[in-house]
Amino acid sequence: MELPRGPAATELPPSHYSATRAAALAACYICHRLGSPGHGLAPRTVRRAHRQDIDGVGHKYYLELVLEDITDNDRTVNCTAEVLYHLGNKNIAPDVQFTTEGELQNTDEADNIFYNRIKSLEKELVAENIPDSHGNVSPEMQPIQLLAWVASGFVIWQNSTENTKFQLAQIKHVKQVKRSDEYLEFDYKILLHEMVSQEIIPWQMTVLWHPQHGVQVTQDSRQPKHASE
Amino acid sequence: MWLFLGIIFSVGTLIPGKLSLKLQYDGDQVLHIVPETFQQVQHLQHLCSTLLLDLWKPLQPEDIWAGEDLHIRVPAPLVQEVKDSLAQHMISYRVLIPDVHKLVDQSMPRERSNHRQVSESYVYTQYHPMEEIYQWMSQIQKSNSELVTQHYLGKTTENRTMYYLQISQPSDKTKKIIWMDCGIHAREWISPAFCQWFVKEILQNYKSDPKINRFLQNLDLYILPVLNIDGYIYSWEKDRFWRKNRAPYMNGTCYGTDLNRNFNSSWGTKFQVFQIDNTSVGVSYNCDSEIFCGSGPESEPETRAVAQFIKRKKNDILCYLTIHSYGQYILTPYGSTTKPPSNSEELMHVAEKAAAALMEKYGTSYKVGPTSLILYNNSGSSRDWAHMIPFSYTFELQDNGTYGFVLPPEQIQPTCEETMLAVTTIIDYVGQKYFPGGAVMLTSSSLGLSLCLTVAFKWTVS
Numbered sequence: 001m002e003l004p005r006g007p008a009a010t011e012l013p014p015s016h017y018s019a020t021r022a023a024a025l026a027a028c029y030i031c032h033r034l035g036s037p038g039h040g041l042a043p044r045t046v047r048r049a050h051r052q053d054i055d056g057v058g059h060k061y062y063l064e065l066v067l068e069d070i071t072d073n074d075r076t077v078n079c080t081a082e083v084l085y086h087l088g089n090k091n092i093a094p095d096v097q098f099t100t101e102g103e104l105q106n107t108d109e110a111d112n113i114f115y116n117r118i119k120s121l122e123k124e125l126v127a128e129n130i131p132d133s134h135g136n137v138s139p140e141m142q143p144i145q146l147l148a149w150v151a152s153g154f155v156i157w158q159n160s161t162e163n164t165k166f167q168l169a170q171i172k173h174v175k176q177v178k179r180s181d182e183y184l185e186f187d188y189k190i191l192l193h194e195m196v197s198q199e200i201i202p203w204q205m206t207v208l209w210h211p212q213h214g215v216q217v218t219q220d221s222r223q224p225k226h227a228s229e
Numbered sequence: 230m231w232l233f234l235g236i237i238f239s240v241g242t243l244i245p246g247k248l249s250l251k252l253q254y255d256g257d258q259v260l261h262i263v264p265e266t267f268q269q270v271q272h273l274q275h276l277c278s279t280l281l282l283d284l285w286k287p288l289q290p291e292d293i294w295a296g297e298d299l300h301i302r303v304p305a306p307l308v309q310e311v312k313d314s315l316a317q318h319m320i321s322y323r324v325l326i327p328d329v330h331k332l333v334d335q336s337m338p339r340e341r342s343n344h345r346q347v348s349e350s351y352v353y354t355q356y357h358p359m360e361e362i363y364q365w366m367s368q369i370q371k372s373n374s375e376l377v378t379q380h381y382l383g384k385t386t387e388n389r390t391m392y393y394l395q396i397s398q399p400s401d402k403t404k405k406i407i408w409m410d411c412g413i414h415a416r417e418w419i420s421p422a423f424c425q426w427f428v429k430e431i432l433q434n435y436k437s438d439p440k441i442n443r444f445l446q447n448l449d450l451y452i453l454p455v456l457n458i459d460g461y462i463y464s465w466e467k468d469r470f471w472r473k474n475r476a477p478y479m480n481g482t483c484y485g486t487d488l489n490r491n492f493n494s495s496w497g498t499k500f501q502v503f504q505i506d507n508t509s510v511g512v513s514y515n516c517d518s519e520i521f522c523g524s525g526p527e528s529e530p531e532t533r534a535v536a537q538f539i540k541r542k543k544n545d546i547l548c549y550l551t552i553h554s555y556g557q558y559i560l561t562p563y564g565s566t567t568k569p570p571s572n573s574e575e576l577m578h579v580a581e582k583a584a585a586a587l588m589e590k591y592g593t594s595y596k597v598g599p600t601s602l603i604l605y606n607n608s609g610s611s612r613d614w615a616h617m618i619p620f621s622y623t624f625e626l627q628d629n630g631t632y633g634f635v636l637p638p639e640q641i642q643p644t645c646e647e648t649m650l651a652v653t654t655i656i657d658y659v660g661q662k663y664f665p666g667g668a669v670m671l672t673s674s675s676l677g678l679s680l681c682l683t684v685a686f687k688w689t690v691s
Contacts, residue, residue: 013598013602015596015597015598015602015603016602016603017602017603017604017605020596020603024630042629042630042631043629043630044594044629045594070631109313112316113312113316116316116319116321117321117322117323120321121321121323131632131635131637132635133465133469133635134355134356134635134637134638135632135635135636135637135638135640136637136638137637138324138327139258139324139327139328140323140324140327167630167633168633169470169633169634169635170469170470170635191470193470193633193634195556195604195605196605197513197518197519197520198472198487198519198520199518199519200470200519225517
């Protein structure tokens with residue numbers, strides 16, 4: 001991949017934590033943009049990483065990374081990504097640009113089946129603890145889990161810094177919200193695990209999805225940690 | 230529902246052996262459909278007769294009516310085809326039973342009863358609560374008394390007893406020690422699962438596996454299956470994501486010290502990171518934090534129990550291993566500084582060997598290196614404190630984050646199998662380094678021959 005002009009970009013060992021954190025962030029962003037209840041992506045390896053310190057702007061990472069399909073981890077996608085963490089102001093999400101190589105798996109069929117299934121439910125879907133304490137997820141809840149994974153990519157991207165590495169830990173609660181239009185809407189309460197502080201952070205997110213229109217998080221908010229007993 | 234299971238049981242008993250039952254229903258699904266129109270009814274009747282689907286309700290295709298519940302069992306190979314056909318005809322369905330075999334399996338009386346007795350039928354591919362692990366430890370000692378002894382290590386904050394298992398091949402030699410602890414962090418359930426697996430594997434294979442046989446001649450294995458017992462129990466009963474111990478602070482308004490920040494290695498050192506912000510990471514002085522380091526180094530009884538033991542035996546311990554999850558790392562000292570330890574090259578070399586051995590099994594890739602470079606800065610970790618011990622490693626087991634702490638039970642076996650290869654690679658290296666030219670194990674069938682050779686060698690040397 002081409003490196004930019006400007007301040008020199010130093011090469012990082014691919015396993016250095018700053019490279020893996022930037023890669024995880026890029027993966028979240030890419031997954032949010034491309035994912036669906038039938039298709040989620042997760043970071044697999046970092047092939048190469050460079051970092052550039054841009055005075056007055058922030059730190060920019062140039063990454064070559066491999067993502068894997070969550071439901072079939074023999075399936076991988078090669079990507080490049082540029083991640084810019086802005087200096088100072090923590091309220092601005094990092095800028096992410098990416099390219100993917102080759103065709104992504106087509107999950108239209110699975111997406112449509114899930115869409116029709118939910119649309120035809122008499123009562124709104126409600127579920128808790130996905131996965132459960134032992135890691136089990138029923139097959140019928142897998143698209144709900146994947147949808148949360150994809151949507152959490154947005155929340156993670158919006159809230160990441162160079163000192164954080166977030167992961168979706170669990171869906172505590174999910175409730176479908178019936179809509180009169182063609183979109184599906186779910187209200188999720190999720191737990192995010194932040195690796196550096198080791199905190200488990202409850203987060204609420206409202207997720208809209210339609211097979212042709214992708215995944216949108218229309219509203220999200222960090223929730224207070226339960227008072228420790 | 231139970232009527233249906235009754236039907237399965239009666240069908241099942243006609244087929245001899247549990248194996249055939251498994252083959253019969255593995256992956257089958259039961260679908261719940263409420264046909265809305267006559268056309269849908271017709272299509273469903275057609276599907277049932279042409280594919281010979283198993284109607285659970287009603288019993289006959291001619292009794293299928295619009296507006297009435299329909300339950301069909303679809304054999305695994307036909308599941309996708311049936312679902313596609315339903316989707317094509319705009320017939321909605323709900324999966325009532327996602328895997329008939331699993332449901333039957335769960336309902337079948339098990340070898341272990343409801344009282345969850347632990348015996349030779351201990352299930353290593355499931356997670357066990359603490360009370361079962363206690364039972365397992367005493368059972369393991371009872372059934373393997375020539376090799377295994379259970380020892381008292383100390384007490385936890387809530388006054389529970391900490392035990393470790395010593396695996397020691399009877400011999401008049403003085404042995405050196407490999408120490409492995411699991412479960413410092415409560416929510417990392419795969420970690421105690423691995424310690425139990427490890428013990429089982431050693432005991433099952435020490436006679437037949439040349440590598441294990443060789444290192445057991447000179448090394449004793451000390452395994453602490455659950456270090457943070459109170460926390461582990463809490464993660465089963467109250468909060469699956471609990472990490473710390475259960476020490477009360479601030480008049481009982483806040484609980485828990487991160488035991489892996491409580492050891493006396495640069496205890497309490499924080500790290501300023503980057504110029505762009507002044508967040509300090511690595512440790513917290515605040516009880517609310519998941520990385521609270523406690524009121525002082527070794528403030529917690531669990532930490533003291535381990536530290537005192539290791540200090541007493543430090544001249545004999547060659548290798549300190551501590552098992553965590555998740556992330557897929559083999560980590561070397563230090564977390565508190567990027568300055569490498571004096572033997573860092575060798576430490577890295579052995580860790581890389583271990584990661585390579587691990588990868589051979591299922592292709593899982595582990596990252597290897599010092600914590601301060603590949604994970605984050607921290608202080609007070611057990612592995613850093615144990616660096617007086619020549620080979621000191623932290624393992625972070627599967628997975629990479631997809632399930633994280635709640636790793637599904639189906640992943641226990643592959644994770645443990647591959648990790649076993651990594652750990653035995655390290656132990657074997659340590660054994661060969663400190664006891665070179667010991668008895669060479671050829672195959673189990675030549676055990677007798679090599680024992681003779683060892684005896685002859687010792688006799689010549691003495």
